[in-house]
Amino acid sequence: MLAYAFKRFIGALPTLFVLIALAFFMIRAAPGGPFDAERALPAEIEANLRAAYHLDEPLVQQFGRYLADLVRGDFGPSFQYKDYTVTELIMTGFPVSLRLGGLAMALAVVVGVAVGSLAALRQNSWIDHAVMSVSMTGISIPNFVMAPILILVFAILLGWLPAGGLGDGSPQNLVLPVISLALPQIAYISRLTRGSMIEVLRSNFVRTARAKGLSERTVIVRHALKPALLPVISYLGPTTAALVTGSVVIEQIFGVPGLGRYFVQGALNRDYTLVMGVIVFYGVLIVVFNLLVDLMYALLDPRVKY
Amino acid sequence: MKFPVAALSVLLLAGACGQQANPVGEAVDRPASETTLHRGNGVEPDSMDPHKGEGTSGANILRDLFDGLVGTAPDGGLEPGAAESWDISDDLMIYTFHLRPDGRWSNGDPVTAEDFVYGLRRSADPATLSEYSQVLAPILNAEEVIHGSLPPESLGVEAVDDQTLVIRLKGPTPYFLELLTHATTYPVHRTSVERYGNRFARPGNLISNGAYVLDEWVVQSHIRLVKNPYYHGADTVRIENVYYYSIENPSVELKRYRAGELDWTESVPHQQLDWIRENMPEELRIAPYFGSYYYGFNVTRPPFKDQTGLRRALTMVVRRDILTEKVTGAGELPAVTYVPPVTGYAAPLPEWATWSWEKRLEEARRLYEEAGYSEDNPLEIEIRYNTNENHRRIALALSAMWKQALGVRCRLLNEEFKVFLETRKSKAVTELFRAAWIGDYQDPFSFLEIMHSTHGQNDVGYANPLYDALIEGSMVETDPATRMQMLQDAERILLEDQPVVPLFFYVNRRVIKPWVKGWDDSLLDYHPTRHMYIDRPAAGR
Numbered sequence: 001m002l003a004y005a006f007k008r009f010i011g012a013l014p015t016l017f018v019l020i021a022l023a024f025f026m027i028r029a030a031p032g033g034p035f036d037a038e039r040a041l042p043a044e045i046e047a048n049l050r051a052a053y054h055l056d057e058p059l060v061q062q063f064g065r066y067l068a069d070l071v072r073g074d075f076g077p078s079f080q081y082k083d084y085t086v087t088e089l090i091m092t093g094f095p096v097s098l099r100l101g102g103l104a105m106a107l108a109v110v111v112g113v114a115v116g117s118l119a120a121l122r123q124n125s126w127i128d129h130a131v132m133s134v135s136m137t138g139i140s141i142p143n144f145v146m147a148p149i150l151i152l153v154f155a156i157l158l159g160w161l162p163a164g165g166l167g168d169g170s171p172q173n174l175v176l177p178v179i180s181l182a183l184p185q186i187a188y189i190s191r192l193t194r195g196s197m198i199e200v201l202r203s204n205f206v207r208t209a210r211a212k213g214l215s216e217r218t219v220i221v222r223h224a225l226k227p228a229l230l231p232v233i234s235y236l237g238p239t240t241a242a243l244v245t246g247s248v249v250i251e252q253i254f255g256v257p258g259l260g261r262y263f264v265q266g267a268l269n270r271d272y273t274l275v276m277g278v279i280v281f282y283g284v285l286i287v288v289f290n291l292l293v294d295l296m297y298a299l300l301d302p303r304v305k306y
Numbered sequence: 307m308k309f310p311v312a313a314l315s316v317l318l319l320a321g322a323c324g325q326q327a328n329p330v331g332e333a334v335d336r337p338a339s340e341t342t343l344h345r346g347n348g349v350e351p352d353s354m355d356p357h358k359g360e361g362t363s364g365a366n367i368l369r370d371l372f373d374g375l376v377g378t379a380p381d382g383g384l385e386p387g388a389a390e391s392w393d394i395s396d397d398l399m400i401y402t403f404h405l406r407p408d409g410r411w412s413n414g415d416p417v418t419a420e421d422f423v424y425g426l427r428r429s430a431d432p433a434t435l436s437e438y439s440q441v442l443a444p445i446l447n448a449e450e451v452i453h454g455s456l457p458p459e460s461l462g463v464e465a466v467d468d469q470t471l472v473i474r475l476k477g478p479t480p481y482f483l484e485l486l487t488h489a490t491t492y493p494v495h496r497t498s499v500e501r502y503g504n505r506f507a508r509p510g511n512l513i514s515n516g517a518y519v520l521d522e523w524v525v526q527s528h529i530r531l532v533k534n535p536y537y538h539g540a541d542t543v544r545i546e547n548v549y550y551y552s553i554e555n556p557s558v559e560l561k562r563y564r565a566g567e568l569d570w571t572e573s574v575p576h577q578q579l580d581w582i583r584e585n586m587p588e589e590l591r592i593a594p595y596f597g598s599y600y601y602g603f604n605v606t607r608p609p610f611k612d613q614t615g616l617r618r619a620l621t622m623v624v625r626r627d628i629l630t631e632k633v634t635g636a637g638e639l640p641a642v643t644y645v646p647p648v649t650g651y652a653a654p655l656p657e658w659a660t661w662s663w664e665k666r667l668e669e670a671r672r673l674y675e676e677a678g679y680s681e682d683n684p685l686e687i688e689i690r691y692n693t694n695e696n697h698r699r700i701a702l703a704l705s706a707m708w709k710q711a712l713g714v715r716c717r718l719l720n721e722e723f724k725v726f727l728e729t730r731k732s733k734a735v736t737e738l739f740r741a742a743w744i745g746d747y748q749d750p751f752s753f754l755e756i757m758h759s760t761h762g763q764n765d766v767g768y769a770n771p772l773y774d775a776l777i778e779g780s781m782v783e784t785d786p787a788t789r790m791q792m793l794q795d796a797e798r799i800l801l802e803d804q805p806v807v808p809l810f811f812y813v814n815r816r817v818i819k820p821w822v823k824g825w826d827d828s829l830l831d832y833h834p835t836r837h838m839y840i841d842r843p844a845a846g847r
Contacts, residue, residue: 032724040731040762042440044453048432082353083507092525155565163565166527252555257526270724
């Protein structure tokens with residue numbers, strides 16, 4: 001299995017290279033540069049800055065320089081946040097996003113799977129209909145609507161929870177952002193679980209298990225749940241990668257210092273190194289999580305072997 | 307899967323049950339602490355290195371951290387800073403500053419004239435990569451140093467002794483003292499800059515000479531400053547801790563303000579102004595801001611090239627009262643001139659500004675027809691602005707006004723900010739575009755210089771030798787009254803040539819908790835924390 005994982009990672013390198021090359025040339029192709037502002041810089045000062053950041057070199061040479069730095073693990077200095085390197089920015093933002101995203105994902109999986117399974121077991125009952133309509137609502141309401149409503153109710157009207165910021169990192173500050181992040185995922189996962197559970201419950205091996213006289217509980221937990229989770233697991237790979245790298249919407253609304261804002265702000269500021277840094281970081285995470293998904297398959301599905 | 311479930315439920319429960327201990331609910335009606343101030347501060351500051359930062363959010367914090375030669379009073383006026391007094395030579399070209407003997411860095415080192423020499427040279431040195439070093443331009447040899455043709459040592463600054471600093475200027479610059487409140491001119495602590503290099507502006511490394519010290523910096527969240535015990539005025543500084551929160555979205559900022567997490571906001575959301583007026587009128591503060599919002603004609607290409615009459619016609623028929631009342635609505639001042647109101651300067655009102663609406667309309671139609679346009683052959687123009695809801699609403703209102711008055715057909719075109727800046731600067735495709743300018747110092751020159759034909763900010767492509775001569779003349783004129791007259795004449799010429807459509811002058815708007823005292827309106831929106839204090843009884847609570 002280790003050899004397989006290694007092979008997969010090597011196989012991902014060309015993908016990462018294409019990603020880096022595309023991102024590098026696309027952000028450079030966008031009009032405007034890191035030093036454009038409402039107040040234009042005098043030409044000499046701009047030329048001096050461009051030279052200092054090697055922006056005056058031919059693009060291909062800059063790309064080569066970037067790759068060489070990247071191989072050494074150096075993402076370069078941020079153009080916008082001049083006191084920090086991109087590596088430092090990612091390393092301070094990532095733990096925050098990881099904590100929020102990880103908690104939200106855990107919450108989403110637990111609640112989503114439980115509720116989805118329940119709905120499948122009571123198919124077409126009122127529970128099923130209630131779960132499905134609530135989750136449809138959950139999917140349809142974007143979190144830039146849900147989050148301000150939660151703040152209005154719990155922070156301003158009731159005063160139970162802070163409206164934003166991480167404070168001293170206490171759990172209170174995490175509750176609203178985690179719930180806002182988790183809600184759409186709960187909705188999605190519960191629908192996925194329900195659909196796949198209904199299918200599994202109709203399959204032959206479940207009928208066999210029941211015919212053997214196993215208790216309903218054993219049938220569900222030991223035999224049906226694992227295969228029913230397979231589509232959820234596939235969904236979790238890229239979604240977890242996305243959640244733990246932060247959500248720009250949630251971070252802005254709750255003032256959370258995570259990674260998500262860098263994707264948008266980096267692009268708007270033409271902070272080339274920062275944009276590249278978060279893209280490469282995200283790309284690597286996607287590769288890793290997809291690999292984890294495939295490895296999980298081997299654990300959950302006896303037919304899959306590496 | 308068991309562990310995360312347990313951990314999560316514990317966390318969530320802790321959050322939900324912690325409410326009794328949570329002061330947030332009550333904090334709305336009283337300050338969280340008598341000595342801690344929480345300020346919303348807009349976007350994340352780009353640097354705490356005074357010579358590298360360039361945005362207003364960073365400048366707000368740097369003003370608390372550092373003490374320039376000249377300081378800022380609560381109302382934005384000047385007061386002694388690190389220099390307790392200064393002498394100015396008769397030709398206004400040599401400034402001698404007498405530093406206060408009790409000036410100290412936050413590690414206890416004395417602040418000397420040599421620190422200012424080092425700071426100013428470093429700020430001008432191209433190797434520092436300052437984006438704002440142009441502020442130093444009035445200093446002798448500064449431009450040559452900034453452009454790399456002279457070494458930093460040749461900058462016109464000299465430490466005569468520990469307490470005496472001499473700055474030589476290139477020309478008389480009446481606003482020079484005000485420039486010295488700008489972060490670009492702050493001193494820096496030499497040994498820590500040399501020791502930490504690019505990392506010197508970090509908590510723990512940054513040694514500053516102002517009322518506060520950088521204590522904590524959580525990027526994208528907040529910066530915390532604590533009082534500097536070595537500051538020469540430390541016994542008058544009453545706020546011990548200042549938090550500056552990076553909150554770029556004003557709606558989010560307002561929510562946190564309402565939840566009691568902020569005492570002071572950077573802005574208020576435009577859409578919620580009416581709600582604020584109704585629900586917290588005493589906390590809303592609107593004050594003039596030294597900024598001008600205008601539209602620029604690209605005068606280097608058709609349809610506006612050599613069409614002063616046409617440009618005048620469009621300028622005359624804008625109903626600025628409607629624009630400021632119905633569209634912007636925060637108390638902005640309608641503008642028919644380009645430079646915002648500022649003490650000591652009389653704006654040259656154009657003649658048409660005093661006319662009745664009917665007369666204006668009649669004259670505008672005449673000019674419009676003279677330019678060759680009519681109902682059957684209407685002028686078709688493109689209005690370009692950067693993507694933003696407020697800019698869009700203004701563009702819509704203007705296009706409706708022009709259509710109604712003259713039958714002009716406008717096409718609205720929005721671009722992402724940096725794209726917009728580039729197209730505007732290139733002058734290759736623009737016709738009529740949104741523009742704005744905020745003054746760096748309280749002098750009309752700050753606005754008028756950018757319309758000089760060689761200025762890098764002259765995106766309208768305006769070039770009039772008469773105008774240029776007046777601007778250049780004002781730079782060497784020593785008599786203040788004559789100088790102001792020259793600037794006024796320059797603006798009059800500008801308004802006659804009409805490369806711009808003045809629209810309105812900016813205001814600042816923010817909400818401030820009633821217990822925050824010691825501040826005043828300030829035209830440049832400078833509000834140093836060291837003057838502020840929290841007075842709970844005065845807030846009536």
